[in-house]
Amino acid sequence: MMALFITCVLPVYADELEEHQRQLQDVSRKINQNEQLLKQKKQEEQSIMGQIRTIEQNIANTEKELNSLSERIAILKDSIAKVEEEIAEAEKELAKKNDLLSERLEYIYKQGEVSYLEVLLSATDIKDFLTRYDMLNMIVEQDIELIESINREKNDLKMRKSDLEVKRKELEQIQSNQESAKKLLDSQKEQKQKILADVSKERKAYEAAIAELEKASAQLEAMIRQLQSGGTAVGTGVLTWPTPGFKTITSPYGMRWHPILQERRMHTGVDIGAPMSASIVAADSGTVIFAGWMSANGNTTVIDHGGGISTVYAHQSKFLVKKGDVVVKGQEIGKVGSTGWSTGPHLHFEVRVNGNHTNPMSYIK
Structure with missing residues (x-):
């Protein structure tokens, strides 16, 4: 693309220049479309970084949740193990009491109520009778307590098993949640x-485009040198202000934060704030060596003033001169616009010495 830019720039007065100029404008417009796309990508970068920050926060939250779930799983497993031990111990104790109760019931069945009566009637006196009676009551109460104890332990065992089932289901759910969280983390x-x-x-494409623009700037310098070699400019060497009535410099010459590229770049001219369609005049007398589309500069006019000095007028909305025209100092040559890489209507004004950019304010009186 940039090689075509070079081959399209021929001596000012060559017969083929018109056709090559048309080709240059077509290629430059295509370059500008790509630059606009890169501009949009650059503006989207902050949003993308915001997405990354959100994802990183989500990852941190998910990892925190996983840690919490892991801790909960460990606690539940420990609790389940303890409950299982308690249930096993309770079942052993219950089995012993069931065996004891079975023995008592078997004994009672075999002896029957007569046995108790015989114990009482075999007493030698009243005191012995009462003693035997108390002992029999004790035995009965112990049997009743044994039965009640067995029933209590059965109910307690049932509750423990129910609690164990709840814990196991909770553990299964948490483990399922943990698996889902791990999948979510991997996805994030x-x-x-x-x-x-x-x-x-996108950054690599953006950097490639910037390199292309830098080449375009170098080729602009080469074009100016080449076209100046065949010109008949008659400049005074003293420049006038290019936008009559509008002298506010919105961005000076030198290093600056580029409003489109969002990084520090060399600003090769000055930006003069002016409304749309405000007049642009020739800063000095000379010959128009370029009037057309120039990539990021949009509609651009270049005037050769002789002595290696030329001026550049970028982002115009309208041309009032064409290549080859001889203009006089102060003559209207175009209208202020916002074409190319521009955030609003203004004139980007450059002074070039032998094709190299320099501070325009050093030449304006």
């Missing part, structure tokens, strides 16, 4: 890597 990490890869890819 994969999403983050994809976004980072996309950003990296």
Whole structure:
């Protein structure tokens, strides 16, 4: 693309220049479309980084949840193990009491109520009778307590088993949640890597475009040198202000934060704030060596003033001169616009010495 830019720039007065100029404008417009797309990508970068920050926060939250679930699982497993031990111990104790109760019931069945009566009637006196009676009551009460104890332990065992079942179901649910959280975490990490890869890819394309623009600037210098070699400019060497009535410099010459590229870049001219369609005049007398579309500069006019000095007028909305025209100092040559890489109507004004950019304010009186 940039090689075509060079081959399209021929001496000012060559017969083929018109056709090559048309080709240059077509290619430049295509370059500008790509630059606009890169501009949009750059603006989207903050949103993308915001997405990454959100994903990273989600990852942190998910990892925190996983840690919490792991702790809960460990606690539940420990609790389940203890309950299982308690149930096993309770079942052993219950089995012993059941065996004892079975023995008592078997004895009572075999002896019957007569046995108790015989014990009482075999007393030697009243005192012995009462003693035997108390002992028999004790035995009966112990039997009743044994039965009640067995029933209590059966109910308690039932509750413990029910609680154990609840804990096991809770454990299954938490383990399921943990598995889901792990899958979510993997998905979030994969999403983050994809976004980072996309950003990296777009960044490389963006950097390639910037390199192309830098080449375009170098070729502009070469074009000016080449076209100046065949011109008949008659400049005074003293420049006038290019936008009569509008002298506010919105961005000076030198390093600055680029409003489109969102990074520090060399600003090769000055930006003069002016309304749409305000007049642009020739800063000095000379010959128009370029009037057309120039990539990021949009509609641009270049005037050769002789002595290696030329001026550049970018982002115009309308041309009032064409290549080859001889203009006089102060003559209207175009209208202020916002074409190319521009955030609003203004004139980007440059002074070039032998094709190299320099501070325009050093030449304006």
